[in-house]
Amino acid sequence: MVEKSILAISVLTTSYLLKPSDEAFGVTLSANCRIGIGNVVVRQNETIVLIDELRASSTVVTACALGVEEILPVLDDAMAMELQHHGVVIAGEQGCLKIEGYDIGNSPVELTRRFAQTPFSKLALKTTNFIPLLLKLPHAIICSSLNLAAVARAVKNRSLCIIAAGGTYGVAEDCGVALGLAAAVSGATFEPEAVIACISESAAAHNLRAKGLGYDVDFIARLNVYEVVPYYDGKVIRKSCPVQSQSSFWR
Amino acid sequence: MVEKSILAISVLTTSYLLKPSDEAFGVTLSANCRIGIGNVVVRQNETIVLIDELRASSTVVTACALGVEEILPVLDDAMAMELQHHGVVIAGEQGCLKIEGYDIGNSPVELTRRFAQTPFSKLALKTTNFIPLLLKLPHAIICSSLNLAAVARAVKNRSLCIIAAGGTYGVAEDCGVALGLAAAVSGATFEPEAVIACISESAAAHNLRAKGLGYDVDFIARLNVYEVVPYYDGKVIRKSCPVQSQSSFWR
Structure with missing residues (x-):
């Protein structure tokens, strides 16, 4: 089970996170993308993507x-x-x-x-x-499995910080979507079930089903349903157009 | 929950799988990597990576x-x-x-x-x-979270088919590792917990714990512990050296 304090994990692993990708894996970079969990220290030039799959x-x-x-x-x-x-x-x-x-x-x-x-x-x-996590960020694109491909297209070639929000019950569903987004951005393809399984089998999904909210799990555990790329500008979230040429709007 | 018949999923999604990556995501490729589940039809030029995280x-x-x-x-x-x-x-x-x-x-x-x-x-x-899945493949690199970074280094710049084996109880743990490998190959970095959560929260992990085999889940749910890259040559699995120059050995 994931630690209850997501913050603690984040603090413990910050040194890992802040390593350059090539140092961490000993390979030449073909993408500039990192995935953090919870309260991540973001860098000024990064396009931030926030994922809280179940359900925000x-x-x-x-x-x-x-x-x-x-x-x-x-x-x-x-x-x-x-x-x-x-x-x-x-x-x-x-x-x-x-x-x-x-x-x-x-x-x-x-x-x-x-x-x-x-x-x-x-x-x-x-x-x-x-919401508390979002309000600490200067800006963020909001991603779930429902708009994963649209976000992948919109953030391509950007320096990415993908944040898996996590919560009281776990973080697998957010991490599955985050890893799927990182894979998609690099051009990898996968069967929809690869991401959906991480959502459906997560501790958060079990908790929602136990509380009679299984209809939300069923609704959410789908891939690439919507084309929208919601953007938080530091105040409000608005639908933004995923067309590449307009994405200079995003930091 | 994942369908009991992994084969059925694979057959249903074959048309999706066989699409070129750029068609599926509408982006220019920076990697040539696909993730399938269960009985995947592999292509002749592909380096195959087989993942059955819990526990094979x-x-x-x-x-x-x-x-x-x-x-x-x-x-x-x-x-x-x-x-x-x-x-x-x-x-x-x-x-x-x-x-x-x-x-x-x-x-x-x-x-x-x-x-x-x-x-x-x-x-x-x-x-x-x-084992039945492995014996249907012409060759395969064997990957788990324990040697993910070593495999990522070894298969870099290859045309990759990553297979998440799945099983009776689900496929989230295999998909978490598969997505993590795809992300790592493209140079993305992630907190270890991003993959480990998909393993620990999986239905297969719950099943093993319920059967008194939680010690295996705890042992396995770790990232980048070993440097080995096991290779199945169609007959036997042997440890192979992950040095890039020797990887021409692998198809």
Whole structure:
């Protein structure tokens, strides 16, 4: 089992992370890509990709794919309620379950159902791991298995820092997607099941199923469904176009 | 959960697999590497890497690292017993447990203990998934997390077909190692936990722990411990030297 303190792992392995790739593997570089877990110290020139597969990244990717224009990360309930008062749909979880008073949980399935009832353009999102991690970053592309190929195309030839968020129950699902993204960026191909197995068999998936949220696991454990590349600019997450020429927008 | 019939997955996804990488991802290739699961149709020019992390690949890698010179794949008990009669140590599992009459199970820990008592040079190995899969291949490099970096160095710049064996209980552990190898070959770096989490949280790991074989999971769930690159030449597995100049030996 993964250590409960993802931070501890990150600190312990920082020296490994900060080695140049060629030193770590003794090979000539054909890509400039590293994968860290949790609170990673990012470098100024890096394109950051944040993955919290079950479920925050997948909720964000699904929202952008549906047509939600802005996703506002929030840390506290008072802010969320204030936004709700101004017509923003608010999604939030604590211990994986929907917070009382919120419109939906941190759930792409509940989000899709809510959007089908009445489409909306702004979503506020509060989650235990993803939002605090995101707010520490200067910028980030949001990736899940659902938009992996789109992200791979968008970040090609960039200096990449892929962050697997991890959480209380484990990190295998985030690492499977992170490794899949690193492989895809280098031009490797794989059967969809190669990434999906890491999601479906993860401790986080077991936990969600045990809590009656298996419908989200089933929805999320799919590869390359959406073309969107959500981008957090330090304030808000917006859908951005994955066309290569526009990617100079991203640091 | 992964489909019980790994073969079925492989057949269903063959068309995806056989697409050129650039068609699948719409990007220019910087590597020529694909990952398949189970019974994969390999191409003539490919360097094949076979991964059955829990536990056959790890048993083979550990054997080579200890100094075992030849590992003989066997399909039936009569052949194994005949080899045992001629002084070969025989390792075999059925339903994950040691077969009666065999010296050890398919276990790197039991292998290491047995080797510590009396070193030996030949090992015969019978397993449910790995051996039948191996015997269908013309040749293969054997990889586990234990020798991932050594394999990555050895196969660099080759046309790669990485096979995640999978089994009755799942395939996440093999896919985590396969994706990690693909990432490493392209020069990407990652925290060891990125691959180890996929092993530790896998359904196969849960099954082994439930059967009292958690010591093997703990032994195996480590990254880059050994420098050996075991090679199956169509008949026998032998330790081969990972020095680049000698790798022309491998097809």
